[in-house]
Each structure stands twice: as C-alpha cells, then as structure tokens.
Amino acid sequence: MDKNARVIAGMPLALDADTVLRHIGNTGGPAGPELRANVEQLRRQAQEMLTPRAVLQLVAVEGVANGTVNLAGGHSFHSKKLSGLLAGAETLAVMVGTVGEKLEEEVSRLFAVGEYVEALALDAIGSVAVEEVCQHVRSLVCREYADAVGLRVGPSLSPGYQYWDIREQAVLFSLLPAAEIGVTLTESSLMLPRKSESAIVPLGRDLKVTAGEDEPPCRFCDRQDCPARLR
Amino acid sequence: MADLKAIYDAVIVGDAPKVKGLVQESVDAGVDPKAVLQKALIPAMAEVGRRMKAQEFYVPEVLIAARAMQWGLNILKPLLAGTGLEPAGRVAIGTVKSDLHDIGKNLVGMMLEGAGFEIIDLGTDVTPEKFVAAVKDKRANVIGMSALLTTTMPNMKKTIDALKEAGVREQVKVLVGGAPVTQRYADEIGADGYAPDASSAVDIAKSQLGI
Numbered sequence: 480m481d482k483n484a485r486v487i488a489g490m491p492l493a494l495d496a497d498t499v500l501r502h503i504g505n506t507g508g509p510a511g512p513e514l515r516a517n518v519e520q521l522r523r524q525a526q527e528m529l530t531p532r533a534v535l536q537l538v539a540v541e542g543v544a545n546g547t548v549n550l551a552g553g554h555s556f557h558s559k560k561l562s563g564l565l566a567g568a569e570t571l572a573v574m575v576g577t578v579g580e581k582l583e584e585e586v587s588r589l590f591a592v593g594e595y596v597e598a599l600a601l602d603a604i605g606s607v608a609v610e611e612v613c614q615h616v617r618s619l620v621c622r623e624y625a626d627a628v629g630l631r632v633g634p635s636l637s638p639g640y641q642y643w644d645i646r647e648q649a650v651l652f653s654l655l656p657a658a659e660i661g662v663t664l665t666e667s668s669l670m671l672p673r674k675s676e677s678a679i680v681p682l683g684r685d686l687k688v689t690a691g692e693d694e695p696p697c698r699f700c701d702r703q704d705c706p707a708r709l710r
Numbered sequence: 711m712a713d714l715k716a717i718y719d720a721v722i723v724g725d726a727p728k729v730k731g732l733v734q735e736s737v738d739a740g741v742d743p744k745a746v747l748q749k750a751l752i753p754a755m756a757e758v759g760r761r762m763k764a765q766e767f768y769v770p771e772v773l774i775a776a777r778a779m780q781w782g783l784n785i786l787k788p789l790l791a792g793t794g795l796e797p798a799g800r801v802a803i804g805t806v807k808s809d810l811h812d813i814g815k816n817l818v819g820m821m822l823e824g825a826g827f828e829i830i831d832l833g834t835d836v837t838p839e840k841f842v843a844a845v846k847d848k849r850a851n852v853i854g855m856s857a858l859l860t861t862t863m864p865n866m867k868k869t870i871d872a873l874k875e876a877g878v879r880e881q882v883k884v885l886v887g888g889a890p891v892t893q894r895y896a897d898e899i900g901a902d903g904y905a906p907d908a909s910s911a912v913d914i915a916k917s918q919l920g921i
C-alpha cells in the first residue's frame with residue numbers, strides 16, 4: 480500500500496438535483512417547481528465555481544482498545560464510540576476533501592443582493608458537491624485498496640458527529656498534508672474553505688462494523704431532524 | 711389610490727417585480743410609506759409565517775416572499791429614513807467568534823427584517839466586544855447569536871458574560887441558534903430565547919419584546 484499521501488483532483492461531480500433539493504428540506508410547496516428549475520440551472524453554473532480535490536492517506540492502526548485508537552507515528556484518536564466502530568481495523572483511509580471557496584463567495588454575493596432562493600440552492604449544491612468528492616475517494620479506497628487485498632470496509636466516519644469529538648480534527652489533520660489541497664484548520668476546529676469535509680474509512684480483514692461502498696453514513700448519526708438524512 | 715391589498719398579495723406569492731412596481735406607484739401617488747410598510751409588507755410576511763407554521767409554505771416560499779418584500783422595502787427605506795419611524799426592535803445579529811458560517815444567520819436576519827425589525831448585521835467571527843458595542847453605540851435591544859459548531863458555542867456564553875460586565879445585559883434580549891444549539895444549552899448559558907429555525911426566531915423575538 481501507498482506510504483505517501485495521494486492528491487486526487489478534478490473528479491466529475493453529478494450534483495444530482497434531487498439530492499440538492501433534499502438538502503434544502505421540504506420543497507413540496509407552491510414554489511417547488513420554480514425552485515427545481517433554479518437548481519437545474521444553478522447546478523450547471525456551479526461546475527465552474529467548484530474545484531474538487533481531496534487528499535488521501537493510509538495510516539496503519541496499531542491498536543484499538545477502550546476508547547483509544549493508536550495509530551502509526553504515535554498519533555491517537557480518543558472516543559469510546561469510535562473505538563467500537565473501529566474494532567478489527569488494520570488500516571484507516573484518512574481523507575480531506577474540498578470544493579474550494581469560489582462557490583461560497585457567490586453564495587454570499589447572492590444573499591447580499593437579496594437573491595435568497597438562489598443563495599440557498601447554490602449553498603446546498605456546494606454541500607452536495609463536497610459530499611460527492613468524499614464519496615468518490617471512498618469508492619476509490621474500496622476498489623483500489625480494499626477489494627484488491629481482500630479487506631472489509633467500514634463506514635465513513637468524521638470528527639464532529641455524536642460518536643467523535645470535533646476537536647480531534649487536529650489529530651486527523653496531523654495525519655495528512657491537507658495544505659496541499661488548500662484546506663486549513665482553525666483553532667476552533669473549523670476547516671477552511673467551509674465547503675470541506677474530513678473522514679476516515681476503516682479497513683480490515685476482521686473489521687466488525689462494515690458498510691457498503693455507496694452507503695450513506697446516516698446510520699451512524701442520530702440527528703433525526705436533518706433534512707439531508709437518507710434513512 | 712394604490713392598492714395595499716395588491717401589494718400584500720404580491721408579497722405572499724413572491725412576485726418581486728410586481729411588488730416593486732406597486733410600491734413605487736403607491737408612493738408616487740402620495741400614499742404614506744409607513745402605511746405601505748405597516749399595512750402591506752409586514753402583514754404579508756406575517757401571513758407567510760402563518761402559512762409556514764400551517765405547513766402550506768416551506769422554506770423556498772418564504773425566501774421568495776422575503777425577496778419580494780425586500781424589493782418593496784428598498785423603495786421605502788430612503789423615504790422612511792427621516793420620519794422617525796421606530797422599528798419593532800433593533801437586532802444585532804452575528805455568528806460568534808471563531809465561526810464563519812453565515813447562511814443560517816442570514817436567513818434569521820432576513821425573516822426578522824421581514825417582521826419589521828431593524829437588522830444590524832455584524833457578520834461572522836464576531837467578538838463579544840463587538841456585540842457589546844452594538845448595544846452601547848447602536849442601541850440594539852436584541853442580540854442574535856449563531857454558531858454551527860460545538861467548539862464555537864461557548865463564545866455565546868462569553869458574549870453574555872461580556873454584556874453583564876459592561877452593565878448592559880438587562881437592556882437586551884439574547885437569542886441564540888444554530889445546528890448544534892438546543893433549548894437546554896440556551897437555558898444553561900442564560901440566554902433569553904432559542905429557536906430552531908428562522909420563522910420561530912421571529913416568534914421568539916416578538917414574544918421576548920412583548921410584541
């Protein structure tokens with residue numbers, strides 16, 4: 480397996496209109512059709528505002544026990560629930576993905592001039608875009624690493640969800656060169672550009688908790704009221 | 711005599727160009743701009759809020775109506791400036807220090823403006839000192855704080871402490887919101903109100919000010 484971090488850029492983004500609309504919430508009101516037309520148009524324009532890129536690093540797991548996940552290089556994650564989800568992991572595929580900040584700037588501009596609907600639609604497109612970036616990397620991990628060597632694949636897990644304190648973003652960022660794709664982490668654990676996402680994908684022959692290549696991570700999040708929720 | 715009812719209806723269906731045209735016609739015909747605001751635009755947004763609660767409208771309809779209201783308001787604002795018209799309240803709204811998320815905050819500001827509040831948008835990464843200054847220098851009587859991350863939520867508490875220290879806590883109502891914020895957290899830090907979305911933010915702002 481690769482020792483070096485891998486940068487993946489320019490992956491194609493589908494920006495599926497239904498997914499975008501789901502992010503916005505209930506769109507079954509009288510403005511629904513107009514909004515859909517808006518989204519259809521904006522998703523094409525958005526392509527030029529997006530610079531999808533990700534950095535991927537494989538990190539060996541040295542031990543998972545009782546709330547601590549020890550990694551090669553002396554790093555460790557701390558979370559009771561996370562260590563449960565990582566039982567049996569040998570390697571973590573660690574990733575950060577982004578779509579850059581051009582779209583954000585356009586969202587702010589639209590809001591400032593009172594084009595609220597377009598602003599919200601474009602913002603949702605940006606969120607869907609970065610999710611697609613990370614899904615693309617997840618698929619690549621499944622196909623190019625896991626399947627090739629017969630490892631089971633776990634769910635994509637991210638700091639900040641109920642099972643994992645967001646402050647552990649700092650540990651995650653020490654595992655890979657996120658600056659290579661222009662993503663930085665602030666002291667408050669905020670990634671910039673805002674439309675960025677970080678995740679780990681556990682891999683292992685004896686991995687206990689597994690997930691399909693395209694399975695959304697909603698199963699591991701208990702936020703029931705989320706518009707983006709898939710099940 | 712221009713038709714306030716027509717303006718009201720056009721706001722509700724979100725026809726911005728129509729609202730703009732009708733408002734312009736009204737003021738040209740000598741209708742009091744205050745009447746246009748208070749008898750057409752604000753009641754229309756209140757009706758939009760009601761429909762949202764009744765689940766006839768969702769966020770997209772509200773945004774389209776808000777934009778239409780804004781087009782009308784843009785014509786009225788310069789005319790109202792000298793009239794001494796007092797807003798329903800002055801809300802200084804911002805995303806707390808170290809946080810840069812603004813779409814939620816912007817939606818809340820937009821809805822409050824639609825309800826007749828004056829909005830002082832402090833932007834993002836707003837320090838406690840800036841919130842305090844908005845109360846002291848800009849006469850804000852409501853503070854609205856937004857946060858999207860649990861790591862930046864404690865800055866809400868810090869702002870409340872800063873308001874106390876500056877001796878102005880009693881002059882303002884403090885409202886908080888954002889994805890990770892809960893009613894329980896709001897109670898814990900001594901905020902006056904919490905709302906999970908923009909239209910209930912209007913309700914809570916009104917009830918806090920006794921409107």
Ligand code: B12
Pocket residue numbers: 606609610637638639640641645668669670671672673674675676677678700701702704705706707811813814815817818853854855856857858859860861885886887888889890904905906907908909911
């Ligand atoms: C879309 C989304 C994303 C998108 C885009 C984010 C963005 N805003 O640009 C992407 C995919 C990039 C993303 C990334 C991440 N996200 Co995210 N994301 C969301 C999601 C699904 C919606 C957020 C959103 O934009 N909503 C739309 C806006 C309009 O809503 P809002 O900001 O909440 O505002 C409304 C209300 O809260 C309220 N309100 C807001 N402010 C105020 C103020 C006042 C005074 C009042 C009264 C009301 C009020 O009214 C607003 C309008 O209705 C939420 C979960 C959720 N369902 O809310 C998670 C969520 C915010 N994300 C979360 C996390 C963990 C992350 C990541 C850290 C994950 C990771 N490790 O990569 C990253 C961080 C990104 C970064 N830059 O650092 C967590 C945060 C929890 C925490 N510990 O802080 C959440 C809550 C999910 C969860 N289940 O826990 N995310």
